[in-house]
Amino acid sequence: MKDFSELIKTRRSMRQFTDELLSGDDVKLLLRAGLMAPSSKGLHSYEFIVVEDKEMLTALSRSKAVGSDFLAGAPLAIVVLADPRISDVWTEDASVAATNILLQAEDLGLGACWIQLRERQDAEGRPTEDIVKSLLAVPDEMRAVCMIAVGHKGMERKPQNEDRLKWERVHIGQY
Numbered sequence: 543m544k545d546f547s548e549l550i551k552t553r554r555s556m557r558q559f560t561d562e563l564l565s566g567d568d569v570k571l572l573l574r575a576g577l578m579a580p581s582s583k584g585l586h587s588y589e590f591i592v593v594e595d596k597e598m599l600t601a602l603s604r605s606k607a608v609g610s611d612f613l614a615g616a617p618l619a620i621v622v623l624a625d626p627r628i629s630d631v632w633t634e635d636a637s638v639a640a641t642n643i644l645l646q647a648e649d650l651g652l653g654a655c656w657i658q659l660r661e662r663q664d665a666e667g668r669p670t671e672d673i674v675k676s677l678l679a680v681p682d683e684m685r686a687v688c689m690i691a692v693g694h695k696g697m698e699r700k701p702q703n704e705d706r707l708k709w710e711r712v713h714i715g716q717y
């Protein structure tokens with residue numbers, strides 16, 4: 543396990559993966575991290591779908607016009623859902639859970655990348671969220687927030703550049 547400050551710095555979005563499958567233990571740790579995420583009122587309005595089927599991953603990769611094609615080359619996706627009937631701040635709940643999964647992936651030495659679903663369209667202009675929900679038989683009442691592509695890293699990425707941090711966006715005491 544890395545020191546947390548180091549982990550935060552080395553985590554980068556990974557869009558290239560080796561063919562190696564994830565172990566069951568790693569998948570369980572990723573899901574555990576999502577399930578341990580903080581949520582408003584402790585209501586855990588998020589749910590997850592684990593996808594390993596290659597044909598399904600390819601179909602999901604086509605649900606957006608841009609920014610999702612690499613999912614076809616990933617061994618696994620975790621689709622993060624949320625239930626607005628459980629919490630009015632389901633977007634935040636699901637986003638925090640997704641972030642926990644991204645950080646857990648880095649801690650396991652895996653690569654991962656968030657793929658946005660809400661407010662996005664495929665090449666024909668159809669809503670990405672509807673396509674993903676239909677492919678995965680998600681109930682109408684649920685929302686699909688993002689898909690996380692996860693796998694063994696297929697390339698090196700430089701850590702975050704300390705010199706490019708936008709410290710000017712930090713305000714002390716008042717804006």
Ligand SMILES: Cc1cc2nc3c(=O)[nH]c(=O)nc-3n(C[C@H](O)[C@H](O)[C@H](O)COP(=O)(O)O)c2cc1C
Nearest residue numbers: 553554555556557608609610655656657658659702
């Ligand atoms: C809300 C959100 C939506 C994102 N959507 C996508 C996406 O659809 N496709 C993609 O390749 N990366 C996506 N990303 C990853 C960002 O592009 C990436 O985090 C950003 O470029 C910074 O790079 P880094 O993660 O390596 O630090 C998303 C990240 C966030 C937080």
